[in-house]
Amino acid sequence: MILADMTWKEVEALDRNTVVLIPTGSLEQHGAHLPLLTDTLLATGVASAVEQRIPSKVLMTPGVWLGASGHHLNFAGTCSASVAGYCEAITAIIESLARHRFHRFLVVNGHGGNNSPNDVALRALKEKNSNLTLGHVGYYVYGEKAIAEVMEGPDKGIQHACEAETSLMMHLHPDKVRTSLLRNDGLRTDPPTKSLVKMWDEVSEEGSLGYATLASASKGKTIFEACVAGVVGEVEAIHQGVVYVGIF
Numbered sequence: 001m002i003l004a005d006m007t008w009k010e011v012e013a014l015d016r017n018t019v020v021l022i023p024t025g026s027l028e029q030h031g032a033h034l035p036l037l038t039d040t041l042l043a044t045g046v047a048s049a050v051e052q053r054i055p056s057k058v059l060m061t062p063g064v065w066l067g068a069s070g071h072h073l074n075f076a077g078t079c080s081a082s083v084a085g086y087c088e089a090i091t092a093i094i095e096s097l098a099r100h101r102f103h104r105f106l107v108v109n110g111h112g113g114n115n116s117p118n119d120v121a122l123r124a125l126k127e128k129n130s131n132l133t134l135g136h137v138g139y140y141v142y143g144e145k146a147i148a149e150v151m152e153g154p155d156k157g158i159q160h161a162c163e164a165e166t167s168l169m170m171h172l173h174p175d176k177v178r179t180s181l182l183r184n185d186g187l188r189t190d191p192p193t194k195s196l197v198k199m200w201d202e203v204s205e206e207g208s209l210g211y212a213t214l215a216s217a218s219k220g221k222t223i224f225e226a227c228v229a230g231v232v233g234e235v236e237a238i239h240q241g242v243v244y245v246g247i248f
């Protein structure tokens with residue numbers, strides 16, 4: 001079910017075991033070839049497909065397009081919340097729906113910069129409301145195996161406007177990909193480091209990071225289906241009711 005399309009009386013009548021699915025993204029630069037809304041489009045695309053497959057178990061909110069994207073602000077058009085402001089928005093969405101007696105929430109994230117704030121926000125909520133079932137995950141986590149299998153470039157993970165993310169956009173929104181502008185991009189520190197916090201114009205010339213020239217719609221379809229199947233499985237588990245048993 002799609003929250004934005006419902007009336008309040010239709011929402012009031014819902015089973016409160018329904019899993020609230022909250023897609024989170026960003027409005028941030030994605031290189032020269034992908035639109036600013038990419039992360040939101042992909043997180044919402046995965047969540048929508050999940051909703052279509054198991055509609056009675058899902059209540060999907062609109063995609064949250066204002067992310068924690070301060071590290072991309074040196075590129076024109078990027079809009080960002082502060083980390084605290086982003087946490088407050090996610091908290092407000094969950095607290096609002098918890099007030100309406102929903103108690104199962106899954107944040108499906110499309111922007112890496114939201115991962116830490118999602119964790120901070122949900123941990124704080126859980127400490128105050130231990131009755132809530134709260135989860136957050138990057139949709140792409142469920143596509144890791146598929147990504148590693150179909151990527152032709154040396155990078156076998158998802159980066160930013162890269163082979164994997166560009167492939168997903170070619171599958172879901174081919175009209176929004178500037179195929180004539182595809183390029184491989186990404187800068188490393190010299191000497192090598194592993195610890196630095198970076199602004200994105202320090203690690204990329206045009207804003208992308210990865211081998212976008214190798215992207216294709218068919219790779220995108222494979223990755224997308226894996227991600228949707230993974231999120232469906234997560235929702236099914238939460239909907240069934242998770243209990244902690246034995247020792248692992």
Ligand SMILES: [Zn+2]
Nearest residue numbers: 038039160161
């Ligand atoms: Zn992205």
